[in-house]
Amino acid sequence: MPKKVLENHDSSVETVLKFTRQAIVDGRFAPDTKLIPRQIASECGVSFIPVREALRVLVSEGFVTFFHNRGAWVTPLSIADLEDLYAIRIELETEAVRRASPLSEADIERLTSFLDSADRASARGDRKRVLALNRDFHFFIYEKTQSPRRLRLIEQMWQHAERYQRLSLNYRHDAADEEHRDIITALAEDDSRGAARAMRTHLETTVDLIRTAFTAAPLAQSQKLNVPSQQKVTKS
Amino acid sequence: MPKKVLENHDSSVETVLKFTRQAIVDGRFAPDTKLIPRQIASECGVSFIPVREALRVLVSEGFVTFFHNRGAWVTPLSIADLEDLYAIRIELETEAVRRASPLSEADIERLTSFLDSADRASARGDRKRVLALNRDFHFFIYEKTQSPRRLRLIEQMWQHAERYQRLSLNYRHDAADEEHRDIITALAEDDSRGAARAMRTHLETTVDLIRTAFTAAPLAQSQKLNVPSQQKVTKS
């Protein structure tokens, strides 16, 4: 009943969307648990109709699954999905590197600076900054491909991947850094195939570690609360 | 006010979703035109709240663009997007063929039967059936990869591609048939790389033709009605 002020840049739906997606990605809304629209609505300070709109979008993005007349549930994680996800990431991202090449001298320097900053952040234990710089490094390359569709797909895949990545808690900075520098080296030599190969190695190493973590702690990611009988799923 | 019967498999939102998406894909809702929620609501026999939910989903799928306080518009087409789209299709679908191989003898026969049926349908001028069989042929292969995420992405890309395909009206059955049989031949010999290469050729030939059609009739696909000033776009 109180009205919103003008200059409202984020619509209600977007507020809810960002809030809920982030909560799912960083595990606050655990896999296989039920999402309660009214609760989300009150947490975001909106009525529950925008919440339903946001949940629909999350269904189409794959973060949420609707069971007819049984509400919205956080999509579960699985080894099979992890493999599937990374197989697609590898295709899209290796090809993105290939298309990004050749890069200018300035671009190479920029990429190097991301890694140097990450080194310093890692030395002082600033994990959050390291992760942000990791993202910056990758997307700086991907954006060079000038391919909006590919970029959008990669962004979505990254968000899904984050759900798995947080299971292997310790980010392996030193190894990742070395793999990143291999990518830069190839890019600096305009060796697009070599860069793509280095990217593939990097992603394959990553998924190996996540797979191990996931297999070791099979219950950490899914507490199986009130799992509904599987039927009448709304897919998209 | 009149209630729906039981056994309602499709929810209101899904009804609207399918209706609107199909209308956009086959050009009844033209690129760059405004979508009027009330009109869609009355056409689908629902109120306009499920319509808004459906439009949100279409935004996230890329078929619709929201302008803040200015409503929902059909996403325009462009050469750049066509190239982008097909580049991604080629990656996802060539890799899908590669992963589908090896196929069983029975699978190969099934694929051949699709093409033979399409030949007969083409001979009697049944264009709709030819297109359906084309889809069956491709997706029979893609489904063999057992990769739900990839399949879902390919399905979405196909729907976007259909928007462009209808611009080159005459489906080139004979040429496509030959390319399809090249794919089968390679698959029958368990030559996954050859099959992937044949698929790439097939898709590249297709996009070449669409590009020509699109360039030749640049106004056919976009009548630029009431184009709003570009700002404050809701992206997803």
Added chain:
DNA sequence: GCTAAAAATGTTGTAACCAACTAAGGGACA
């Protein structure tokens, strides 16, 4: 004509309400 105010139109979000379905609890009966 041109500009500015006012009305119409459309979008966004809220609230209250109803019907249908699910799931849980309880009693009858073997």
Added chain:
DNA sequence: TGTCCCTTAGTTGGTTACAACATTTTTAGC
């Protein structure tokens, strides 16, 4: 004691009505 069915309560999916703004169009004055 255990199984099955029926009732009941709670949740979900959907509708209408309405309030607050933004944009667009019309109207009116200069």
